[in-house]
Amino acid sequence: MLKTREYRFTQIFAHIVCILFTLCAVLPFILLIIASFTDNQWAISNGFTFLPGKWSLEAYGYIAEQWGTIGHAYLMTLVVTAVGTAVSLVISTLFAYGISKKDIPGMKIVSFLLIFTMLFNGGLVSTYYCYIKLWHIKNTLWALIIPNLMMNAFNVILIRNYFTNSIPISLEEAARIDGAHEFSIFLRIILPLSKPIVATVGLMTGLAYWNDWMNGLYYLSNRGGSRYYTIQIVLNNINDDIMALVQSATSSSGMATAAANMPTTTIRMAIAVIGILPVLVLYPFFQRYFVKGITLGGVKE
Template sequence: MKTREHLGTQFITNVICAIATIVALLPFILLVLASFTDNNWASVNGFSFFPKEWSLSAYKYIAMKWGTIGHAYLMTIIVTVIGTVTSLFISVLFAYGISKQWVPGMKVVSFILIFTMLFNGGLVSTYYCYIRVWDIKDTIWALIVPNMLMNAFNIILIRNYFINSIPISLEEAARIDGAGVVRILTSIIIPLSKPIIATIGLMTALSYWNDWQNGLYYLSARGGSQYFTIQIVLNNISDDIRAIAAAATSSSAIATNVKMPSTTIRMAIAVVGIIPIIIIYPFFQRYLVKGITLGGVKE
């Protein structure tokens, strides 16, 4: 039977959670409302939860410029899918390897992994290596390889999940039955690791989807504009509203004399950019808390 103190604590907790939820939702609500606000009214009065004038001009502009914005949207999807799948593949294999501390050299590899979380070569040397050695400038790999292909923190989470949540007896039984490392990994480890893999996959996908810095560093408007993602286009718009035209990759883009809704177009593109994340997130939500909790447990 619940005591009065317990009910009071539960009520306060629910109130705090409700307030936190509202605070988190307000920016998204304002973003959507701002994208439907009349550009001239927003330019004079700013964005509001209760705009007095509404307009679809921002979305009409997006529709007319879909040759540029749609291409950026497609590139974002391609980069996110390739980057996430590749990152998960490398991270799972790496984590499985260092989870076997009895294998010679794995402790040294684990130390090197943790060392990369504390120190790195710096922006200048990293940039030089990617440009001169790997030659990724103005290629799609410029959006996939640098900085985000493998994350040490994610590998540690997966490693801890392997160690603490999957009984070693299952692997031993599989070895007795004649299963090799690849069979154990694909038939036992990965199926039992869906929560942490889904969690890391979602975090990695969000990183790729929201990334614009790699495009800023390694893509030029002249040679790499065909690889511009939606976030890069949005960032260019924030710096200079006319960058949308500069990001166009085809001279056959439809010309238009319609005045660009410079204030509200940023919000409309942001709304279009987050739609896939909003759609996908509910399917991964049930894995998120469980994966982080179990993957973060220490030995």
Template sequence: VPSYIMWTQNFHIKNTIWALIVPNLLMGAFYVIMMRTYLTGNIPEEVIDAARIDGSGEGGILLRIVVPMAKPILSTLALLVGLGYWNDWLNGLYYINKDTLYSIQVLLNRMLLDTQFLMSSASQGMNIDTSQLPSTGIKMAIAVMGILPILAVYPFLQKYLVQGITIGAVKG
């Protein structure tokens, strides 16, 4: 409740595209731990010191040395964060009331809840034509449409994902 009040009354993001993006913005302890572990374990301090001796500033070190060496963890985190946003339906449920801004997950969830309500109403004796309700095949088709973008992107990031997770994992 406090986060809803903060985002809607202070930042006025209700019924905007920012309501789907900003409330869960990229930060999570898991992502920070993965990134820190990868950077401390796989980027040698000697390379950074050599760049400083050569006269590179902090921005140059970051852009020319750290980012190219951190491609596996950056692509891993990009895939995980993107997947989290793609599958998120709570932000759409909480912050969006317009029919034009629904994500496919919110649409699928709303369709399932509406179908369950109408089926329970029909079983209680209300006069509802259940032949017009979406069938299981339609629901599954929407679910498949929801997974297609992830299936299209995953093969290109798979090699980085496996490398980033295995190297960035906390070692015991």
């Protein structure tokens, strides 16, 4: 096909725009990593740049000293993310499969109630009271899992739209003629054809669990729930401890010496790198499913 001048211009312009947006997304991550290896005093004096005048591993050295706590937190984060994501996918896919059946009485009411929860909720106080008094999740592992399971209405709608618009109803009808029951159809036909949307929702749910620290703040106390701290909670606590040490430096010469020797500025960057590293490693493996799943799952009926 002969490419016209307008076509070439459009392609060049589109590539330039994509490159600019890519740089806007990638450069902050590069600066973050470089800043975590920058000398603390140099960063305080000159700020963060892509070519720092002095490199240092002080920030990671401090984190290494705390690795006994951080390692346990990483393990807890992996457990919470794996269990929470798996249970959330089971609930979301089963719920979505049920409300995708228009011939089942009452499904429109259930769909309405699902969408209603996206627009309105009982508020933080009532939610906290229900989880503490009715579910009894305070200072337990479930405090990091259950609250996020109750907030996945958007994921259910994405999966339902995928089931409705991307999987031919004739496949289900043929399976029923062959004697397959509903659960068998769901496991052997629906789920294998829904890998893109399941991977997409799984990725978003996993990210939510990995980055979550609010549930730990609400439902875990230092006295009884510290053993369930995840990496985000621990790293946030380390950051708070450093801030407290710096603020106390003016009242004690010993504190001032400790604060002067601690990489108070660059350690924030190192903490951020530690937190996002697993996500950066795993995301490329899910990207192809993510693009397809979010596109097809977002199609309106």
